[in-house]
Amino acid sequence: MKKFPLNIHWLVWIMLGAAVGATGAAILRYRQTFPVLSQDHGTWGQAGDYFGGFLGAGLAFLALLALLWSVHIQQNELSETRKILRDQATEFERQGARETFFRLMALHSNNMTILASGDVHAVMFIRRITDNLIVKLNSVEFLTQGELAQAFSEVNETYEYWLDPYYRTLTSILAFIEGNPHLQDPSFIKILRGQLSIDEQIWIYFAGLSERHASLRRYAIQHKLFDSSMLHRFERRPEMRSYYPADAYLEG
Numbered sequence: 001m002k003k004f005p006l007n008i009h010w011l012v013w014i015m016l017g018a019a020v021g022a023t024g025a026a027i028l029r030y031r032q033t034f035p036v037l038s039q040d041h042g043t044w045g046q047a048g049d050y051f052g053g054f055l056g057a058g059l060a061f062l063a064l065l066a067l068l069w070s071v072h073i074q075q076n077e078l079s080e081t082r083k084i085l086r087d088q089a090t091e092f093e094r095q096g097a098r099e100t101f102f103r104l105m106a107l108h109s110n111n112m113t114i115l116a117s118g119d120v121h122a123v124m125f126i127r128r129i130t131d132n133l134i135v136k137l138n139s140v141e142f143l144t145q146g147e148l149a150q151a152f153s154e155v156n157e158t159y160e161y162w163l164d165p166y167y168r169t170l171t172s173i174l175a176f177i178e179g180n181p182h183l184q185d186p187s188f189i190k191i192l193r194g195q196l197s198i199d200e201q202i203w204i205y206f207a208g209l210s211e212r213h214a215s216l217r218r219y220a221i222q223h224k225l226f227d228s229s230m231l232h233r234f235e236r237r238p239e240m241r242s243y244y245p246a247d248a249y250l251e252g
Helices: 008-033 041-114 122-137 145-158 160-179 186-194 198-207 214-223 228-234 238-243
Strands: none
Touching (some): 041 186, 122 228, 145 198, 160 214, 186 214
């Protein structure tokens, strides 16, 4: 809690000192004006009215100052409480964002596990899709960007049942990272990028050239999702280097 330069204990002593000082000043002034004590009860009554009027206004003023100071303290405490609550809410949001991110990453990993055909292991299945795509691309001498997208679409249709959940989850993760202020730390993208195999990067590369998954192209460029070594898989297709800017590649 914030410490105030003047706490309530000092305020009480200041008010008490002011009251004693005012009383002493009133008595001193009275003695200077009337040096002889009167024996008349009426005179003493008038003296009482004098002291009451003199000290009453001063004490009322001090009471007002005490009230204002109390309100000031309460306002500061309320402000501190609100700040603590805001900080707690921000921390809860941050924790919630991170938990959601890792749940999505777990779903992404689960999709990779599901990518299997019969008794074929998921990694082998992924490689088979990629190899089929590369064989198809290598069957012609030159492909424009549109032809590349069309070739990918033809291969993608064969494996659409398995690949569509993969693309949806990956796009959701990237959109969640981009739209959440608590996930702007580059480490989250690094975690995602670290789980992308070269074959997955090839999928993302071609998917980003299609209209259906065009957002993946923007994410790939923005977050450097491609490893530069991915291009070695396309040594026979030098034109493919021009379909994404250099910013999309992370130099290893």
